[in-house]
Amino acid sequence: MTTIAVRVPYITAYSEELALHPLAFTTEPEATDEVRLSYADAVPQDWMYGVLWARQGLHRRGRPEWKVVNTIRQRRCMLRLLCQVCGEVAADPVDSRIPWVLADDSGDTSTGAGYTNAPPTCARCVPAAIASCPRLRRGAAVYSVGSAAPYGVIGDVLRPSRDRPVELERNVVISLDSFRRLEYALAKQLLVVLEDLRPAPIQHWPSI
Template identity: 35%
Template structure:
């Protein structure tokens, strides 16, 4: 594996959002004044317009690139190296912050914006990600339907639409017409927690061959 400087989904300093004027589309919701065909996904939802200059400048850790996150979630790619996420009979592998106290059987039913991972990148993530060092859980997920988006919800304003709040919305929610999306959501179902030591030992065994 090549040296990983920053996760695939990380935004780099040269990838600033392209200035775009958000306008109301009467009877539809929001759009861009100079909207292009690629600005919406297959469900008709409007997306942020970041520049795409991967590895140009410096990585902005903690800031996720919307288009790379969307690609990794759609194709179930590892969020760190962009290779295929690990998958076995128990499901696709996710590495998440530990919020087991949030509800019984967490993360069952969770609306997740974090793409999955491969086994080699588990150790890298645990070592380099400050958030995961505060507590991490590996999860096998049998079903992860693409369910909606996270983004800025707009409201009508005096001079045009105004961003009101960040929200998670399902694709069948009528309010999604007023969202500029920044992340794709998968709903995690059929979740099984996996000991982190099992994954690190599995990786070490492969490396030792």
């Protein structure tokens, strides 16, 4: 078995990328309850799919936070179908199908639920993805995917209070049709539905 060097995946957050910006609920006549979560200095780019997104830097300075995903890079990978390890286009240049690596253990419900927060992985980075993730090292399943479509977000749900928003739920799944909950949430990761999944046995991938 060839030893695979562990590298820092493209979607991994770095310690100096954390951006702390005060949150507040602001009046929004078009919102369900006429209020929604916002930043004090909010700009239109802070929202996508009707939900406020966590702000983070993109400079990759500091130490890698191995258990933390950079919100912006994760979302970019999902929308542009970029590899979570190298950040390049993940699709096969011949047939346009997309390699996707998912944890294959009892704690993962991605394929059963129909959605996942794990971005794709290009063919050349499949070994590195498995080497850099403890869950994938315990068990990984590789698929060839036809397409992916946004399903929802993983985020924190807050409620208004006199001083500042109060957190009610952390890291919960919110579908994109849950409009009211989205208006009260701070999104951290994008979830997508994977379509036309075809198993690609790990033994077919060299160096794993």
